[in-house]
Amino acid sequence: MPELxxxxxxxxxxxxxxxxxxxxxxxxxxxxxxxxxxxxTHWRPEQVFERARRTYPNLGLVTVxxxxxxLQKLGLIRRVHMERGCRxxxxxxxxxxxxxxxxxxxxxxxxxxxxxxETVERLAxxxxxxxxxxxxxxxxxxxxxxxxx
Amino acid sequence: MPELxxxxxxxxxxxxxxxxxxxxxxxxxxxxxxxxxxxxTHWRPEQVFERARRTYPNLGLVTVxxxxxxLQKLGLIRRVHMERGCRxxxxxxxxxxxxxxxxxxxxxxxxxxxxxxETVERLAxxxxxxxxxxxxxxxxxxxxxxxxx
DNA sequence: ACTCTTACTGATAAATATTTTCAATAAAGG
DNA sequence: CCTTTATTGAAAATATTTATCAGTAAGAGT
Ligand SMILES: [Mn+2]
Ligand SMILES: [Mn+2]
Ligand SMILES: [Zn+2]
Ligand SMILES: [Zn+2]
Numbered sequence: 001m002p003e004l005x006x007x008x009x010x011x012x013x014x015x016x017x018x019x020x021x022x023x024x025x026x027x028x029x030x031x032x033x034x035x036x037x038x039x040x041t042h043w044r045p046e047q048v049f050e051r052a053r054r055t056y057p058n059l060g061l062v063t064v065x066x067x068x069x070x071l072q073k074l075g076l077i078r079r080v081h082m083e084r085g086c087r088x089x090x091x092x093x094x095x096x097x098x099x100x101x102x103x104x105x106x107x108x109x110x111x112x113x114x115x116x117x118e119t120v121e122r123l124a125x126x127x128x129x130x131x132x133x134x135x136x137x138x139x140x141x142x143x144x145x146x147x148x149x
Numbered sequence: 150m151p152e153l154x155x156x157x158x159x160x161x162x163x164x165x166x167x168x169x170x171x172x173x174x175x176x177x178x179x180x181x182x183x184x185x186x187x188x189x190t191h192w193r194p195e196q197v198f199e200r201a202r203r204t205y206p207n208l209g210l211v212t213v214x215x216x217x218x219x220l221q222k223l224g225l226i227r228r229v230h231m232e233r234g235c236r237x238x239x240x241x242x243x244x245x246x247x248x249x250x251x252x253x254x255x256x257x258x259x260x261x262x263x264x265x266x267e268t269v270e271r272l273a274x275x276x277x278x279x280x281x282x283x284x285x286x287x288x289x290x291x292x293x294x295x296x297x298x
Numbered sequence: 299a300c301t302c303t304t305a306c307t308g309a310t311a312a313a314t315a316t317t318t319t320c321a322a323t324a325a326a327g328g
Numbered sequence: 329c330c331t332t333t334a335t336t337g338a339a340a341a342t343a344t345t346t347a348t349c350a351g352t353a354a355g356a357g358t
Contacts, residue, residue, distance in 0.1 A: 023305085024305060024306065024353090024355070025355090026306065026307080026354070027353090028306080028308090029306090045344090046343095046344090058307090059307090059308085060308035060309070061308090062307080062308070062346085062347095063306085063308070065345075065346085066307090081230045081235060081284075086235035103281070109276045109278065111268075113268050113271070113272075114265075114268060115268050116264070119263060119264050122262070123249060123260055123262075127249060127292075128295075129251065129258065129287075129289045129295075130289045130295055131249065131288070132252070132288055132289045132290070133288045134287050134288070135230070135288070136265075137284045138269065138272065138278075138280050138282070138284075139280070139282045139283065140278045140280040142277070142278055143276075143278065146278075172334085172335090173324085173325050173326070173333095174325075174326090175325065175334090175335065176324090177335080177336065177337090178335090195314095195315090207336090208336090208337085209337035209338070211316090211318095211336080211337065211338085212335085212336060212337070214316075215335085215336090236315085
């Protein structure tokens with residue numbers, strides 16, 4: 001049997017997710033998904049729009065916004081906040097995970113470790129807060145950008 | 150000698166900082182500073198504008214944006230990103246610190262502990278990234294909001 | 299296939315949010 | 329005071345995000 005490449009597999013998985021949640025599989029949504037799948041960086045709605053329009057020229061920008069928000073609600077992508085530009089999204093394969101982002105090229109590495117439990121508990125005790133969530137992003141340079149100078 | 154309360158002290162310190170960096174001490178800037186000092190929450194430019202205008206009605210919104218950015222560059226305040234609204238600022242007394250934010254009332258607790266060094270080093274080794282900075286926010290409910298329900 | 303329902307779409311407008319420009323003003327130093 | 333020039337606010341220009349709405353097409357049922 002012919003083996004699907006990772007990207008195709010992932011696409012199928014995403015479309016299944018949509019179906020599983022009662023959403024319809026439409027051309028515009030497919031175009032958005034295709035535009036972002038397999039891209040190890042993060043993208044702003046405008047960029048997604050540009051790329052997705054190449055496969056589906058009639059696409060509207062609003063639909064990009066809506067689709068990105070939808071995919072995020074399904075947990076397939078996650079929003080990241082950058083120094084410049086707070087609405088970027090990136091692939092999110094893990095349930096709980098964080099991002100290590102290259103400031104030069106935007107490349108994102110996902111990771112799930114975060115030794116915050118101790119800190120969180122200590123803080124909760126000290127402040128009386130109930131701590132419900134944490135946001136963590138690491139910023140730096142990827143290997144490729146490091147050698148590039 | 151009469152003791153200054155914390156807020157007055159802090160105001161003096163801020164104005165000194167401005168002077169020390171060659172910036173002028175102007176009425177509009179003072180108004181902005183007064184509007185945010187002593188407030189343990191976080192504020193959006195528009196809110197600062199509203200409050201500062203009460204002591205200096207002629208204030209322009211642009212100046213609020215500019216002043217907040219300036220204070221941030223001086224390290225006196227820090228930007229925080231919320232689920233809704235990515236441009237909020239909060240007091241920052243420590244050089245390196247993070248925020249624990251109440252989702253209900255916006256109250257912010259500053260803290261400087263973060264046991265991320267291990268994780269960071271491990272990740273750097275694994276990914277080849279040079280990790281230069283991290284961004285961390287804890288979200289939850291403050292004691293007051295917890296009892297309020 | 300064909301029909302029906304309605305989720306989904308894109309165009310448009312509206313609402314927000316941010317940045318740029320620029321002539322007038324006032325802070326700070328002499 | 330006087331001079332210099334950093335700073336200001338109004339206004340315009342951009343940029344970003346959300347709300348409306350009539351038309352369209354996905355998917356379920358036949
Ligand atoms: Mn975590
Ligand atoms: Mn943000
Ligand atoms: Zn890179
Ligand atoms: Zn609270």
